[in-house]
Amino acid sequence: MKLNFSNYFRSRKILISLALRNLRQHRSKSLIIASIMSISVYVLIVGLTTINTIESGINKAFIDYFTGDVFIRANADYKYSLLGIQSPGGLEDNPVLPEYTKIFNYIEAHPSVKSATPYITGAARLSFENQGKEGQRGGSFLIGIDGATYYDSFESKIVEGTGILPDQRGVVLSKSNRAEIQDYLDVEINIGDPVTLYGFGNGGFAIRTVPLVGVFEFVQGKKEKNYLGFIDGDTFKDLKGLYYVNEPLNISEDKIDLLDVDLSDDAFIDDFFSDDVADAQNTLDSELNLEIERELEDSSIVFDQIWEFLVIHLDDPRFARGFIRDVNKWLDEQGIDASAGDWKAAAYPMSTMADAIRIIFMIVVGIVFCIAVMIVINTLVVSVLERTPEIGTMRALGAQKSFVKRLFNYEIFFLSLFSGLTGLILAFLTIFIIRLCKIESTNGLTFVLYSGNYLNPIASFSSIFGPFITIMIAGFVANIYPLHLASGVAPVVAMREK
Amino acid sequence: MSIIKLDKVVKNYKLGSTEVRAVKGVSFEINKADFISIAGPSGSGKSTILNMIGCIDTPTDGSVIINGIDTNNLGDKALTSLRHKELGFIFQSFNLIPVLNVYENIEFPLLLAKRKSLGISKAEQADWVSYLIEEVGLTNWKKHRSNELSGGQRQRVAIARALVTRPSIVLADEPTANLDSSTGEVIINLMKKINRDLGTTFIFSTHDSTIVNIADHVIRLHDGEVAENYKRTE
Ligand SMILES: Nc1ncnc2c1ncn2[C@@H]1O[C@H](COP(=O)(O)OP(=O)(O)OP(=O)(O)O)[C@@H](O)[C@H]1O
Ligand SMILES: [Mg+2]
Numbered sequence: 027m028k029l030n031f032s033n034y035f036r037s038r039k040i041l042i043s044l045a046l047r048n049l050r051q052h053r054s055k056s057l058i059i060a061s062i063m064s065i066s067v068y069v070l071i072v073g074l075t076t077i078n079t080i081e082s083g084i085n086k087a088f089i090d091y092f093t094g095d096v097f098i099r100a101n102a103d104y105k106y107s108l109l110g111i112q113s114p115g116g117l118e119d120n121p122v123l124p125e126y127t128k129i130f131n132y133i134e135a136h137p138s139v140k141s142a143t144p145y146i147t148g149a150a151r152l153s154f155e156n157q158g159k160e161g162q163r164g165g166s167f168l169i170g171i172d173g174a175t176y177y178d179s180f181e182s183k184i185v186e187g188t189g190i191l192p193d194q195r196g197v198v199l200s201k202s203n204r205a206e207i208q209d210y211l212d213v214e215i216n217i218g219d220p221v222t223l224y225g226f227g228n229g230g231f232a233i234r235t236v237p238l239v240g241v242f243e244f245v246q247g248k249k250e251k252n253y254l255g256f257i258d259g260d261t262f263k264d265l266k267g268l269y270y271v272n273e274p275l276n277i278s279e280d281k282i283d284l285l286d287v288d289l290s291d292d293a294f295i296d297d298f299f300s301d302d303v304a305d306a307q308n309t310l311d312s313e314l315n316l317e318i319e320r321e322l323e324d325s326s327i328v329f330d331q332i333w334e335f336l337v338i339h340l341d342d343p344r345f346a347r348g349f350i351r352d353v354n355k356w357l358d359e360q361g362i363d364a365s366a367g368d369w370k371a372a373a374y375p376m377s378t379m380a381d382a383i384r385i386i387f388m389i390v391v392g393i394v395f396c397i398a399v400m401i402v403i404n405t406l407v408v409s410v411l412e413r414t415p416e417i418g419t420m421r422a423l424g425a426q427k428s429f430v431k432r433l434f435n436y437e438i439f440f441l442s443l444f445s446g447l448t449g450l451i452l453a454f455l456t457i458f459i460i461r462l463c464k465i466e467s468t469n470g471l472t473f474v475l476y477s478g479n480y481l482n483p484i485a486s487f488s489s490i491f492g493p494f495i496t497i498m499i500a501g502f503v504a505n506i507y508p509l510h511l512a513s514g515v516a517p518v519v520a521m522r523e524k
Numbered sequence: 525m526s527i528i529k530l531d532k533v534v535k536n537y538k539l540g541s542t543e544v545r546a547v548k549g550v551s552f553e554i555n556k557a558d559f560i561s562i563a564g565p566s567g568s569g570k571s572t573i574l575n576m577i578g579c580i581d582t583p584t585d586g587s588v589i590i591n592g593i594d595t596n597n598l599g600d601k602a603l604t605s606l607r608h609k610e611l612g613f614i615f616q617s618f619n620l621i622p623v624l625n626v627y628e629n630i631e632f633p634l635l636l637a638k639r640k641s642l643g644i645s646k647a648e649q650a651d652w653v654s655y656l657i658e659e660v661g662l663t664n665w666k667k668h669r670s671n672e673l674s675g676g677q678r679q680r681v682a683i684a685r686a687l688v689t690r691p692s693i694v695l696a697d698e699p700t701a702n703l704d705s706s707t708g709e710v711i712i713n714l715m716k717k718i719n720r721d722l723g724t725t726f727i728f729s730t731h732d733s734t735i736v737n738i739a740d741h742v743i744r745l746h747d748g749e750v751a752e753n754y755k756r757t758e
Contacts, residue, residue, distance in 0.1 A: 424608025
């Protein structure tokens with residue numbers, strides 16, 4: 027059989043012309059299908075673009091302000107992140123990173139690493155003494171940092187005072203947190219004022235009083251609400267009682283007994299936050315600390331080595347995945363019971379917010395999409411049934427089944443193409459207009475969600491052509507059954523038309 | 525020489541649990557270039573027989589032979605090719621393709637085939653379509669769509685369309701049923717003229733006795749059987 031191109035184009039010409047004219051002839055049905063399809067494309071593009079924007083905003087905010095590109099933590103049989111334990115029970119504390127110094131030295135020397143700094147994270151209660159009222163506040167989420175390396179890794183964002191200097195003890199609070207505390211206590215809290223922190227960790231309750239050394243704001247000039255604070259790592263280690271972790275320490279019986287008794291007594295805990303008891307506890311704690319520190323000098327643990335996480339910025343964040351693989355391999359080889367993860371694991375579960383939105387969006391879209399496809403199939407079937415005599419006539423006149431199939435395929439192709447392009451253009455216009463409108467972010471949250479000072483939707487290749495290709499495929503899928511009906515029309519029905 | 529031969533053709537339709545015996549062993553032959561009328565009352569089997577000759581329906585038993593080819597042996601594809609090459613159709617309800625104008629409707633069957641197999645050039649094809657349009661008297665209506673035409677005009681388009689692939693046989697099932705009697709007569713006479721001009725075999729069914737008389741071979745059916753089969757000589 028010889029290929030005959032002139033014939034191919036000839037029949038294609040009549041098919042295209044017939045298909046386009048049929049679409050116009052049956053315009054009410056074409057319009058129903060086209061609106062369903064173009065709205066689908068529009069919603070998908072705008073939705074995905076919005077989610078992408080939010081996702082990249084969250085991604086950037088976490089990486090820039092909190093998690094870095096990669097983090098390393100100890101392995102544990104429960105799920106935890108920089109944000110703490112994520113299991114429903116959630117009572118355990120973050121485990122301590124084993125062989126911290128060895129890991130840190132390896133990471134620091136790694137050619138892909140830009141900077142690395144350790145963390146201890148967790149919650150603590152804050153209290154401001156001698157300020158009338160009760161002087162207490164609810165919990166804050168604290169990040170214990172190493173003043174010597176932290177500010178090489180993260181921008182300081184300090185708006186008042188200083189950051190935490192190396193070997194300095196102190197707390198840096200977020201501007202919003204301080205403002206709320208000030209409002210609540212009706213006092214002014216200035217740099218240098220003492221902050222008393224109550225912690226609960228491996229060693230039981232602990233109390234420390236350190237000065238407020240600075241105030242920070244992630245996004246300057248925008249209202250943001252968070253209960254974050256930074257604290258020097260050493261004080262946080264005291265609060266969390268991290269000395270008890272790695273090796274059994276030989277601490278005199280009576281002191282441990284005292285702690286145990288305190289803890290088991292609920293009534294005492296209520297009193298615990300009164301200033302008198304706090305002072306008493308402070309003295310007790312410092313006595314205990316002295317003893318612990320003496321013990322530590324004897325033991326193999328070096329105080330500086332106790333950290334929960336190592337947070338790493340890479341020269342090129344795009345290679346995070348490969349870097350994580352390398353580091354995990356190395357940790358494995360070294361027999362260190364720790365592993366590296368990406369920012370998503372580091373900020374779990376908050377990092378999965380965009381994923382959750384995306385999943386919910388996709389489920390809703392999926393359901394709506396199925397309904398839409400059903401309506402399209404139904405409309406196409408009705409159209410085939412209506413045109414049965416016409417199809418029969420073409421078949422009687424010598425049109426093969428394949429001709430009928432091609433005709434209907436062309437019709438759905440043009441309809442999907444037209445609808446897809448319409449949806450795409452409308453979505454583009456919407457995104458363009460949103461960009462033109464320069465919707466300003468008014469607070470820290472919208473600053474993150476908008477990916478910057480203005481709502482700046484990011485239309486990616488896949489968020490645009492994904493929906494477009496999806497609708498083209500959906501069109502062909504919706505057409506399978508109607509096509510089957512159409513090509514099955516017997517030529518004899520041409521005779522039955524009355 | 526016979527161009528169509530029916531041999532003991534039976535057609536039964538299943539209608540639920542009962543069987544309708546529409547054609548009960550019909551045999552006849554039709555000669556090339558004849559102008560044949562298949563007559564008979566309603567329900568006598570005229571359409572059923574025309575459909576089988578037209579290869580758009582298959583006999584339950586017996587054989588239909590077109591141009592020496594036994595249609596029982598052909599599949600859908602081959603039957604479709606045979607229809608395209610050898611047969612033209614004129615329908616009771618005209619069956620024009622609504623989105624095409626007069627010229628395009630007539631040209632349509634030509635576009636279903638490779639031009640090579642038709643053996644004509646583009647120019648020849650255009651000339652041929654224009655000739656047919658002139659022949660059926662629609663030169664001024666070329667660009668009109670079917671919904672702008674009268675019934676008689678539509679049937680003229682259908683006649684031209686049936687002839688465009690130069691088939692050896694044109695089948696017309698009650699071509700005048702939807703037309704008033706004078707228009708019907710004009711249409712039949714037009715068919716007769718083309719039959720003489722081009723030598724195409726025409727087979728039409730009707731229960732209008734005045735039209736039957738224009739035919740030179742009449743096959744009269746009654747209750748699925750041939751009641752009368754005669755040729756008229758002028
Ligand atoms: N598709 C079908 N299913 C069942 N029975 C059918 C079918 N087509 C025709 N018949 C029956 O077969 C018989 C012959 O029908 P046919 O249409 O061939 O008659 P006809 O001579 O063309 O009649 P008319 O003049 O009314 O067109 C009738 O009894 C009819 O009811
Ligand atoms: Mg009939």
